[in-house]
Amino acid sequence: xxxEKRGDGTVGKALDVxxxxxxxxxxxxxxxxxxxxxxxxxxxxxxxxTLLNQDMLSYNEEEQTYKLGLKLVRMAHSAxxxxxxxxxxxxxxxxxxxxxxxxxxxxxxxNGQVLYVDKRNPASPIEMYSQAGKVGPAYCTGVGKAMMxxxxxxxxxKVISKQxxxxxxxxxxxxxxxxxxxxxxxxxxxxxxxxxxHEEKIICISSPILTSSGKVIGGLSITSSIDxxxxxxxxxFKPQLLETSELIGKEAGSWSFPEKNY
Amino acid sequence: xxxEKRGDGTVGKALDVxxxxxxxxxxxxxxxxxxxxxxxxxxxxxxxxTLLNQDMLSYNEEEQTYKLGLKLVRMAHSAxxxxxxxxxxxxxxxxxxxxxxxxxxxxxxxNGQVLYVDKRNPASPIEMYSQAGKVGPAYCTGVGKAMMxxxxxxxxxKVISKQxxxxxxxxxxxxxxxxxxxxxxxxxxxxxxxxxxHEEKIICISSPILTSSGKVIGGLSITSSIDxxxxxxxxxFKPQLLETSELIGKEAGSWSFPEKNY
DNA sequence: AAAAGAATTTCCAAATAATGAAACTAGGTT
DNA sequence: AACCTAGTTTCATTATTTGGAAATTCTTTT
Numbered sequence: 001x002x003x004e005k006r007g008d009g010t011v012g013k014a015l016d017v018x019x020x021x022x023x024x025x026x027x028x029x030x031x032x033x034x035x036x037x038x039x040x041x042x043x044x045x046x047x048x049x050t051l052l053n054q055d056m057l058s059y060n061e062e063e064q065t066y067k068l069g070l071k072l073v074r075m076a077h078s079a080x081x082x083x084x085x086x087x088x089x090x091x092x093x094x095x096x097x098x099x100x101x102x103x104x105x106x107x108x109x110x111n112g113q114v115l116y117v118d119k120r121n122p123a124s125p126i127e128m129y130s131q132a133g134k135v136g137p138a139y140c141t142g143v144g145k146a147m148m149x150x151x152x153x154x155x156x157x158k159v160i161s162k163q164x165x166x167x168x169x170x171x172x173x174x175x176x177x178x179x180x181x182x183x184x185x186x187x188x189x190x191x192x193x194x195x196x197x198h199e200e201k202i203i204c205i206s207s208p209i210l211t212s213s214g215k216v217i218g219g220l221s222i223t224s225s226i227d228x229x230x231x232x233x234x235x236x237f238k239p240q241l242l243e244t245s246e247l248i249g250k251e252a253g254s255w256s257f258p259e260k261n262y
Numbered sequence: 263x264x265x266e267k268r269g270d271g272t273v274g275k276a277l278d279v280x281x282x283x284x285x286x287x288x289x290x291x292x293x294x295x296x297x298x299x300x301x302x303x304x305x306x307x308x309x310x311x312t313l314l315n316q317d318m319l320s321y322n323e324e325e326q327t328y329k330l331g332l333k334l335v336r337m338a339h340s341a342x343x344x345x346x347x348x349x350x351x352x353x354x355x356x357x358x359x360x361x362x363x364x365x366x367x368x369x370x371x372x373n374g375q376v377l378y379v380d381k382r383n384p385a386s387p388i389e390m391y392s393q394a395g396k397v398g399p400a401y402c403t404g405v406g407k408a409m410m411x412x413x414x415x416x417x418x419x420k421v422i423s424k425q426x427x428x429x430x431x432x433x434x435x436x437x438x439x440x441x442x443x444x445x446x447x448x449x450x451x452x453x454x455x456x457x458x459x460h461e462e463k464i465i466c467i468s469s470p471i472l473t474s475s476g477k478v479i480g481g482l483s484i485t486s487s488i489d490x491x492x493x494x495x496x497x498x499f500k501p502q503l504l505e506t507s508e509l510i511g512k513e514a515g516s517w518s519f520p521e522k523n524y
Numbered sequence: 525a526a527a528a529g530a531a532t533t534t535c536c537a538a539a540t541a542a543t544g545a546a547a548c549t550a551g552g553t554t
Numbered sequence: 555a556a557c558c559t560a561g562t563t564t565c566a567t568t569a570t571t572t573g574g575a576a577a578t579t580c581t582t583t584t
Contacts, residue, residue, distance in 0.1 A: 008312045009541055010571070011276040015316050022340040031530060040573050045532070050270045054277050055373075064531075068341035070372045073379065076338030077395025078284040079330035110332045111317070117335065133339025271570065272542070293560060304544055307562070326561080526584085533578070540571070546564085553558065 013039065017047045018056055018068070027065030076133065083108075085209070085218045086117040088252045093120050093220070096244045100237050103223045105204075107143040109151075109216065110135070112162030114144040117218075139163040139179050140172045142194035142206030143219030148179075149186035150208045150216045156183075172197045191238055193231055194221075201225045205234040207245045211253035218252075220245045272309075275301065279309045280318055280330070289327030338395065345370075347471070347480045348379040348394075350514045355382050355482070358506045362499050365485045367466075369405040371478065372397070374424030376406040379480075401425040401441055402434045404456035404468030405481030410441075411448035412470045412478045418445075434459045453500055455493055456483075463487045467496040469507045473515035480514075482507050 008015075020037060021028060030045065037044050048066060051057040055071035080086050089106050097104040097120035106118040114136045138144030138159060148159055165174045173179050186192040194204040206221035222237050270277075282299065283290060292307065299306050310328060313319040317333035342348050351368050359366040359382035368380040381393040400406030400421060410421055427436045435441050448454040456466040468483035484499050 008315050010272045011309075011312045012316060013571095014273040015318065018337070022337055025340065026344060029530085030532090041531095042533085042573060042575095043571080046571085047273075050273045053270050054274060056277065067344040068337065070341065070345075070370065070377055072334065072338045072341040073395045074372070074377065074397060075280070075284055075330065076334045076341075077397075078287065079332065079334040079338075080395070082284075082288060082329040083332075108332065110336070115332055115336060117332075133335050133342065135336060135339075275542095291560085292562095296560095302544055303561090304563085305542075308542080528583070529581085531578100531580080534576085535574100536572105538572085540569105542569070542571105543567080544565105548563070549561080551559085551561105554556085 013043075014047050014051055017044065018051060021057060021066055022068055027060060027063060027067040029063075029065050033066070080117065080132075083117065084255055085248070085252050088255050089118065089209075089218075089220075089248045092244050092248050092251075093118060096120075096220075096222075096240060097122050099240060100222055102229075102237075105143060105219075105221045105223060107147070107219045107221070109138065109144070109147045109159065109219075112138060112159045114138050114141050114147075114219070137164065137166070137168075137198065139165060140168060140194070140197040142192050142204040142221045142223070145179075145183060145186055145194075146192040146206040146208045146221075147216050147219045149183040149192065150210060150214070168198050169196055169200050171195050190242060193234070194223075195231065196226070201227065203229065203231060203234060205231075205237055205241060207241050209245045209249045209252070211249055213253070217249065220248065275305075276309050276313060279306065280313060283319065283328055284330055289322060289325060289329040291325075291327050295328070342379065342394070345379065347510070347514050351380065351471075351480075351482075351510045354506050354510050354513075355380060358382075358482075358484075358502060359384050361502060362484055364491075364499075367405060367481075367483045367485060369409070369481045369483070371400065371406070371409045371421065371481075374400060374421045376400050376403050376409075376481070399426065399428070399430075399460065401427060402430060402456070402459040404454050404466040404483045404485070407441075407445060407448055407456075408454040408468040408470045408483075409478050409481045411445040411454065412472060412476070430460050431458055431462050433457050452504060455496070456485075457493065458488070463489065465491065465493060465496060467493075467499055467503060469503050471507045471511045471514070473511055475515070479511065482510065 017037070017039070020033065030048070034041060034044055039047065048057065052059055055069045057066050058069040059066055085108060086106065093104050093106055101122050103122070104120045105116055107114045107116045116132055116134050116136070118132055136144070138148055148156060151159060160176050160179065163176070165176070166172070167174050173182060191205055191207045194202065194206065196203055202223065202225055204221045204223040206219055208216050209218040209220055211217055220241060222234065222241055224234060279299070279301070282295060292310065296303060296306055301309065310319065314321055317331045319328050320331040321328055347370060348368060355366050355368055363384050366382045367378055369376045369378045376398045378396045378398070379394055398406070400410060410418060413421060422438050422441065425438070427438070428434070429436050435444060453467055453469045456464065456468065458465055464485065464487055466483045466485040468481055470478050471480040471482055473479055482503060484496065484503060486496060
């Protein structure tokens with residue numbers, strides 16, 4: 001549960017506490033944190049104070065609870081803007097989602113997980129459990145598999161070793177072996193499908209976003225539900241999906257930030 | 263420019279460096295950071311390493327540049343979910359934006375600035391982190407003024423002292439005195455307008471979100487351009503805007519997180 | 525009003541981490 | 555070959571952080 005990072009001194013500890021607060025997911029009291037924390041009372045207390053001072057946490061006096069601070073939201077906005085993928089992709093996914101009339105997700109691979117960095121949801125919003133900043137499993141999502149399929153052997157091994165292979169649905173792939181087989185197929189086809197592997201009724205078609213040198217920098221998907229689409233009908237989007245991915249890849253690969261003068 | 267925080271030891275310094283990277287806005291090299299940093303070479307270097315280790319920064323080997331890491335995006339998502347305002351407001355602003363057919367913003371007051379925490383745009387739907395996380399001035403935006411108008415005297419003074427009163431447009435309020443007069447009026451009316459004070463052609467009608475005890479917890483606005491709407495026609499949305507704000511305020515004020523068992 | 529529980533603060537010697545000048549390395553340049 | 559420059563590492567010194575226990579404050583309960 002706790003995030004056992006090597007060393008990194010006080011900073012590591014402070015960020016550790018921050019992660020703990022994040023993982024709990026709702027405002028926490030000191031005593032509650034203390035129970036699960038690996039730091040002794042006085043230490044934990046001081047770390048919390050520092051984090052508060054820095055606006056990384058906020059404190060509710062009435063309830064005596066700590067939660068994550070708005071500074072994180074501000075910083076994440078900067079992080080998003082600094083990314084070479086997400087800001088560049090904006091016009092392309094605007095365009096794609098409008099043309100296909102379905103939900104489009106843009107994701108990156110982060111620590112073996114899929115991190116959604118943008119989402120476009122046109123007219124008919126299906127109720128779904130996804131959002132920018134949200135993370136999901138790689139082995140059972142369309143974007144996750146599409147990205148993994150194009151990693152080199154060394155990277156892939158690392159990523160696969162991080163998969164939990166939890167059986168979310170009847171269709172979830174639950175072994176590394178089966179996954180590798182699927183990935184080989186995906187690599188050949190250039191696209192992947194999510195066949196209700198993560199959520200019942202939710203399907204998607206997805207492709208990796210590659211730089212001109214073939215490096216995986218993200219994944220793009222068109223998501224729908226079996227009430228509206230079949231895998232076959234999703235497959236019709238393949239040309240547009242691939243074209244958009246390619247455009248984003250080219251753009252993101254060559255993008256450099258406007259020079260600043262100091 | 264640099265963020266002179268009191269003490270907070272190494273953690274403060276590390277976060278300081280993080281902010282510096284954020285402020286620069288694009289990937290930076292070590293030497294570039296070193297020039298503006300108040301920390302000596304070796305210290306700065308180690309702080310960067312720690313931050314890298316913790317995934318708060320990411321490093322591009324080819325370009326030898328640092329930028330903000332995806333961990334921030336993940337954490338911001340958690341922060342957003344932990345907020346007592348934004349998640350609770352979702353269905354209400356969905357509803358409002360659909361009914362009025364215009365862009366709706368949800369904001370909080372953070373350090374004297376307006377921090378947008380959500381946005382709904384019926385024409386070309388959500389761009390999550392390209393908007394949420396964005397900050398703007400309080401004294402010349404509809405939400406900013408609406409929120410300020412309902413602060414108590416002590417809080418208001420603090421916030422006003424942080425305003426830059428930069429003249430963005432012909433219509434920008436540029437003195438504290440004029441602002442206070444405007445705020446008194448807003449408090450009486452219950453709503454505020456942005457009369458192209460921040461951006462040419464952009465107008466909005468806005469209201470504060472208050473708890474049942476009258477505490478300001480956010481602001482809500484309906485934004486349009488003078489090409490489509492006049493202030494008069496925006497004013498027609500007043501009842502719906504106020505009703506939505508009230509509903510959100512009630513809900514957010516009484517919302518408590520589902521209990522967790524540990 | 526006493527008891528109990530939680531949060532906060534104090535103590536300080538021991539343990540740990542941070543410091544920064546200087547040395548080193550790896551590329552590229554003159 | 556000597557000379558940059560940018561990045562990285564070293565190491566003895568200095569400064570901060572640690573943590574266990576106890577004291578204090580504050581709120582809630584009995």
